[in-house]
Amino acid sequence: MGGYAGNLIYVDLTTGRIEVKPLDMGFARENIGGLGFGAQIFLELIKDKPHFDPLSADNPFILMTGPLTGCGMDATARWTVCSKSPLTGYWGDANVGGHFGARLKLAGYDGIVITGAAQQPVYLSINDQQVELRDASAYWGQDVYTVTDALTKDLRADSPKPGQVLAIGPAGENGVRFANLINKKGHAAGRTGLGAVWGFKKLKAIHVAGTGKLRIAHPAKLKALRSELKAIYAESIYIGSIQSAGTPAHLDVGIITGDIPIKNWQMSDWEDFDALGPASIEEKIHAGGRTCHACTVACKKNAEVKEGPFKIEKGPGPEYETIAAFGAMCLNADIESVAKANEICNRYGMDTISCGSTIAFAIDCFENGLLSSEDTGGIELRWGNAAAIVAMVEKIAKNEGFGAILAEGSAKAAEIIGKGASRYLTTVKGLEAPMHDPRNAHGFGLAYGVSPRGACHEASLVFEVEGGAMYVPELPALADELPEGSEGRAELNVACQDYGMFFSHCAIFCNLGAAPLNATQAVAMLNHVTGFNYTLEEVMKIGRRLWYLKRGLTNLFGARAKDDRLPARLMTPMSEGPTEGSIPDMERMLKAFYKLRGLNEDGLPRESVLREQNLADLADLIYT
Amino acid sequence: MLPEYYQFHHPTKVMYGEGLVGDFAHELEELGVKNYFLVSDHVVDGLGLIQPIREGLAEAGFRITGEFYDVPQDASVEAVESISRQAKDSGAEGLIAVGGGSVIDAAKAANFIFSEGGDLIADYSGAATLVRPLKPFIVIPTTAGTGSENTLVAVIYDVANKTKLLFSDKFLLPDLAVLDPLMTRSLPPGLTASTGMDALTHAVESYVGVDASPHSEALAVAAIKNIFQYLVRATKNGDDLEARGGMLIAANMAGSAFSHSMVGCVHAMGHAVGGLTRVPHGVANAILLPHGMEYNFEVSKEKYAALAPVMGVDTTGMSVDEAARAAIAAVRDLLRQLNALDAIPVRLKDAGVPHESLPAIAEAAAEDGTIVYNPREVEAEEILIHVRNAY
Amino acid sequence: MAVFKNHEVFKEVIVGFFNLLGDTPQVADRLLASKMVIRFIYSDPDLAVVVDCSGDKMDVRPDDMDTKVIVEMSMKADIAHKFWFGKVNLTMALTRRQMVAKGPVPKILKLLPAIKPSYAMYPKYLDDNGYAQYNIH
Known part of the structure; x- marks a missing residue:
């Protein structure tokens, strides 16, 4: 057998007890891995007490890799997390790439099951066979970039191979309902707010260092498949496009068919749109590429803004969804401000889709007179006001002023704002819709x-x-x-x-x-x-x-x-453009x-x- | 395959134990003399490391006839001459060196003149100039790196001519080496790391060197294993006496290994870097080791592959090339771990080597005395590529 | 059933439209800036057209199979027709090989924003030039 590391870590944060249990191979065969494991284990853990607050010690958090995670093939770096969502109150899960999952496998574990809640900030340290909870008070309050660098450096000498950090930022600590978990500064387990679950549990980070190897059951066959796929990848224009421009390649393609929501889903095209596209990105913010573990597609791009109000140091750049959310959705043509908003979200640890959509929703409320600058603490939430958008991102992350209302997510914010604000929502089950328009498909x-x-x-x-x-x-x-x-x-x-x-x-x-x-x-x-x-x-x-x-x-x-x-915003037909008159x-x-x-x-x-x-x-x- | 011929000669008695420096005098009885001259430096003295030695010797009825502390960072001809003169004047019959590589080498070389008289450079430069044993010579190392307490060489800096003089003779081997982890406990992280990497360089280079023998290989392997197990620990926590002891033993074994099979191109480059830029010997070797291994890759890969498991690499399913690469990677990883403790730079640039000195370093390395023992011929042009990579 | 039954009509329509794009600075300037030389190879009905943006002016050359081009795009005439209405999901067309592109992908994709205005121009062009019967999307 191969693919699996063969062990699961169980951590009870309340008691501090850590157990390593062997992975049952019958269970593995039946559920494959990832959320197949996660959802099954979650059900097992909650079935005796199925009703609980997502922000309570009763909410389990489960991180699971799949058998392919870390196997060294293209596009297999991904892994999953699940828990009850603090944003929606329903099932929550997220899927993420980067390097954490592969490193966890090399340390000898397929997943981590976390229950209970700690009294004081802790982080989980995994270094091959050594698994322990440690005091994280020195790291609590640090942003994701800082804690990632600090933990990596502080624990670097403990293993021959550099470790990987999965961390929450201040947004998770502050209970922002769409806070996320981030590996290596830019790989986010983004959706459904599971960073807030960690924040409640006082779990700041997991550091994993591992020196093992992943066994492959049939290495020769895998090698042959790799050669077969190599030719297919070389020919794929889709792969070529994300290789060259990353996910933002979709900005040029999606706009043709009306896939990209603009102005909180009220427009499908816009004269300033190209200012957000790949050509503009390359000219203004592009700063090289990155990749997930062992993946030669390497669709991740870095961004840097050298000067001006939206200056950022070189770091993970905005993905397509982020550009659509903070750019198109807010009618904001300033790509540098989008890069800045992205950086704040990464540093504080927040989902960019929910954050951008929530701000677009707030702008819609503001422009329609449901909010005034008095409500927003002086921030003029107008379409295209790049400075206001960036300022609001930070307010949300800090759970501060009007930001504290938006930090609840747009659905709860609409309830608080009242006055029929819910008509501007773009949520289903409390989760803000991603940047692909059902009126097109x-x-x-x-x-x-x-x-x-x-x-x-x-x-x-x-x-x-x-x-x-x-x-x-x-x-x-x-x-x-x-x-x-x-x-x-x-x-x-x-x-x-x-x-x-x-x-x-x-x-x-x-x-x-x-x-x-x-x-x-x-x-x-x-x-x-x-x-x-x-x-x-x-x-x-x-x-x-x-x-x-x-x-x-x-x-x-x-x-x-x-x-x-x-929601109504997604079900209102366009009066012009490629999706004119179309609703699902x-x-x-x-x-x-x-x-x-x-x-x-x-x-x-x-x-x-x-x-x-x-x-x-x-x-x-x-x-x- | 066994070598056609080799010999292994190791007359130095090695003792290991915590607190041993205050309690080893009984071992001196068989050397037959009572009066010793002590050589150390001010740092070691300042740390209070000499006092237990004095007390132990006095208790057992031995006499310290005089003490010398002015050994510079690189043992100089002048210091060697002062030591032999003062020792003689004090009425000593033997020498005790307490310190790192410079102190040991200075005392070792001083023993030439102290025992036999004559002129250091004129009479003893080079190899095998002696015909009979020198006076008793005891060494207590305070670093875990050079392994000089277990080698037949001494390197002395000739200030006047700005050159390093090499003395090599089987009679230079000390009579007794006392390894006591308490003596290295105060060594700061930077020195712990660089001297430890120096020991690793000795072990790896002797293992792949042209004169390697089954005996030297066995010692090199044991040293490498210890270094991978203990160096990070000792650097991270100086009070970890097990790690300190493990490193002392490793450095001692590596010293013996390279004393028998010599070192190669890493030392050639290291000597060049040290000579031209004053980067400490251990730091230069540490940075250059993975690059020197790359230089010798084609001729030494079978040996590297054999070292990989010793370095903790799981080589199951790996080809020789892969395992050899993994061994080099393991050395790099170790260096990076030490770097994370702010103990050592990873690149020559960060060690303060000026970029324009690289060609001169490559030239000097190609002319270094150690290259005759390197498994592959050392060409300045090719070594420059690797020196550049290390930058 | 193919939209264009005959080679001559399709050639007139498509070459005429490319020439119109060449005379429209809003589109042509960006294409000329790209220096792109592209050959479209249509089937059903069959036609090859080179659109050469390497000079000062867009040069449209039907039946040119000799020029060494940077990019070659092959597709059915119907797909091309649908594309100019802005009705083709480009990602899907490429994935399902309804369009096959040879050449540097990023260069092709960079042209998409440049030709965006043409989707609105195509139906009008058909109506204004006596091809209203083909304005079916």
């Missing part, structure tokens, strides 16, 4: 609606398939020509969820870098690395079960059919989807369906 609408963690473009592979980056000929729903409009999107969503759970939640492939893989290659890679003999049917089945598990957990935490709807037919898609998935009118998976999926514990929790 209706399947995205259904994907946002039914995603267990709230509006999300990576909770399945709908974005990749309907958006065009992926094509999986072995699965007809992921290969057939899609009719225009909303037709066939329920079938598309179901297949993209099942395959996506396997692909980017369990295995774990990177949705961007692994886009060129077909299903045969993806399953082969998993088998070569693990030595298991999965078939496509099997991984689809495992994926399906995980989807029901996540959906069921979100239902358990209170989500119902009404929470599967899109949510009723039609949801109806078909509920039927395909066996959901009742409340949006819950039927009890029989859960039992069929071998989710008896979940069925008991929901139905008894």
